[in-house]
Amino acid sequence: xxxxxxxxxxxxxxxxxxxxxxxxxxxxxxxxxxxxxxxxxxxxxxxxxxxxxxxxxxxxxxxxxxxxxxxxxxxxxxxxxxxxxxxxxxxxxxxxxxxxxxxxxxxxxxxxxxxxxxxxxxxxxxxxxxxxxxxxxxxxxxxxxxxxxxxxxxxxxxxxxxxxxxxxxxxxxxxxxxxxxxxxxxxxxxx
Numbered sequence: 001x002x003x004x005x006x007x008x009x010x011x012x013x014x015x016x017x018x019x020x021x022x023x024x025x026x027x028x029x030x031x032x033x034x035x036x037x038x039x040x041x042x043x044x045x046x047x048x049x050x051x052x053x054x055x056x057x058x059x060x061x062x063x064x065x066x067x068x069x070x071x072x073x074x075x076x077x078x079x080x081x082x083x084x085x086x087x088x089x090x091x092x093x094x095x096x097x098x099x100x101x102x103x104x105x106x107x108x109x110x111x112x113x114x115x116x117x118x119x120x121x122x123x124x125x126x127x128x129x130x131x132x133x134x135x136x137x138x139x140x141x142x143x144x145x146x147x148x149x150x151x152x153x154x155x156x157x158x159x160x161x162x163x164x165x166x167x168x169x170x171x172x173x174x175x176x177x178x179x180x181x182x183x184x185x186x187x188x189x190x191x
Contacts, residue, residue, distance in 0.1 A: 024095055059125075069157070
């Protein structure tokens with residue numbers, strides 16, 4: 001494993017910080033700032049900010065040419081009150097990281113930590129923290145951003161946490177997984 005015990009402690013602290021300060025779709029400015037603050041010392045070749053809104057992309061280059069692989073996580077939280085008693089529970093009334101996006105963002109940061117120590121031998125790896133996943137607008141906004149051409153991948157991957165899966169294991173399935181949401185909006189519906 002490329003993570004040290006200190007890394008694990010720091011990553012858990014980062015996740016707890018994100019969890020305490022949730023921002024819903026379109027409001028993820030401070031979350032994106034926190035991600036960039038932790039990314040900078042890892043020295044990716046490039047960091048793009050404000051991609052498709054508040055999106056962040058970090059590029060890690062290999063020493064030889066090859067395909068570009070993109071790994072994506074989300075920045076946004078849900079407009080739902082957190083009722084947890086955890087020490088790191090949300091401090092923002094009516095908003096909470098209750099779908100695991102704080103964990104997904106932290107997993108991507110763990111990957112950035114590994115890539116900073118062991119860059120790809122060829123190609124590029126792009127880590128994308130996508131804004132506005134929950135309301136459905138973020139992916140389209142990222143793709144429509146002209147700067148997306150700089151990071152356009154040959155392959156793209158995403159993940160979703162799966163409570164109950166044994167520690168240290170991963171599950172793969174082809175096709176859509178965990179796609180029950182059609183998006184959320186806090187705007188009133190027309191009658």
